[in-house]
Amino acid sequence: MCTGILYALAAGLMWGLVFVAPLLLPGYPAALLSVGRYLAFGLIALPLARMDRAALARLGRADWTEALKLAAVGNLLYYLCLAGAIQLAGAPLPTMIIGTLPVVIAVSVNLRDARRDGRLPWLRLAPSLALIALGIACVNQAELHAPDAAAGAGRLQGVLLACAAVACWTWYPLRNADWLRRHPERSPRAWTTAQGVATLPLALAGYLLLWPALRAAGAGFPMPFGPQPLRFVALMAAIGLFASWLGTLCWNAASQRLPTALAGQLIVFETLAALGYAFALRGHPPGPLALLGIALLAAGVAWAVRIRPQPLPA
Template sequence: MWTGTLYALAAGLMWGLVFISPLLLPDYPAALQSVGRYLAFGLIALPLAWMDRAALRQLGRADWLEALKLAAVGNLLYYLCLASAIQLAGAPLPTMIIGTLPVVIAISANLRDARRDGQLPWLMLAPSLALIGAGILCVNQAELETLGRITQGELAHYARGALFAVGAVACWTWYPLRNAGWLRRHPERSPRTWATAQGIATLPLALAGYLLLWLFMGTRGSAFAMPFGPHPWLFVGLMAAIGLFASWLGTLCWNAASQRLPTALSGQLIVFETLAAMTYAFLLRGRLPAPLTLGGVALLVMGVAWAVRIRPRPLAVAVGEE
């Protein structure tokens, strides 16, 4: 249990790096940063695949098809929905909706995977979910204030942005459930090998997305300097770092956590990504968070501490006690 929690913490620390890129490259389109990240992930996976070629050869056609589905939905479609939501509604509304992921995944997994993982008793799970939900509200207080200032003319854009954000939540609720299912059915497979396989599956999709975006921007007469923008070395360096640490290493750690933890618990541990992203952002800004934000962080930590104390029970036992 604790080893899996530490792997989830490491994944959150890696994934939090993704939120630095928009701060350091504010003049780069979100879609370009998305396909750039996953193109780097795929390219980095190539030499790693050569080193792990013996284990990768053991994957069958169904396994590669599963890796392709996970890459398409959990990587590219998720970020396409998220980028579209931000472009339509700005950052505050999508941030609030995406912030519900730990609660949504935990509830979905406890309903869907109880027979496989054992069920986390709902009465014991409720305080953890309540603490995490309250923490999310506190750390997103600025976003809530922004939503209160929406004008009538902006309502349609915000509504469409909200739909895309809900789509992003659906994608990344499906991904950890499906990914954990494959890992649980193949306990003999290495989390490293499965992370590399997803990188290889991502490569052709990300390459096609990058070329299509380049073509689209060209036909629209965009002044943006493709293929690497006005700061090519910074862009390439950031995409390489994020591709290695956030995409490959983060996926590896998440796979290792998914093999060890009930999905209903690992879903809640996605709050580590939120905490890491906040920490990195405030370090870049060189200032401390507001007291309400610190209170939200404390609630998130308390929620996680409560969650890791809960042990799954066979479905019949858990239902009988309720």
């Protein structure tokens, strides 16, 4: 249990990096950020696939089909929606919407996988969920009144895209955990690499389609790497390595060790890390209400990790 929680914490710290990348590359299309990140992830996965070639050779057609689905929805589509939301509404508001994932996933798993994982008692789970939801509301309220908060249609569009990202990443960890729990003998590292290999052709195709699409739109955007090529390549390589491969590796290791409902709640580490990075990028600390919200989020996670699932009667 402790090892699984530490893996989830490491994954959250690395995943938080993806929330600030769109802010460091203003003016870049969200689609380019998505395909660029996962093109880097796929290229990083190729030499790793050589190391795991024996484990990858044991994967069948159904396994590769599942890896392709996870790559399309949990990687490319999720980050397309998230990057677009951050560009339209700023980092904090989409971050807090993504922060509802622990609540959404825990409720979904308690309804869907109680027979397999045991049921987290609703009465004991409720205070944890309430603390997390209240913490999200506090930070959200503080950010809505921030001087640099997005306004108008941009905020609404950002909210809708962030909700779509939540839908993608509610589906992804449930399906990913299903595969990992059905194959406890398989290496989480090899499964992570398999998803990277599956992502590569999708990202490459997206990149090649985006190039003429931007030219046809007359946006005047310089391809292939945009107006800041060195920063773009460096950021894509960094988040491709740390957020996409190493972060997913840590998350897969956590998913094999923890009940899915508990692992879903620990995604809150990603929210806390993203908020910390966003405030550091702003150059000033969060206000009292935001700090209260962060404390409530941490308290909700601390409460959740004490709950043990109860097996259902046969």
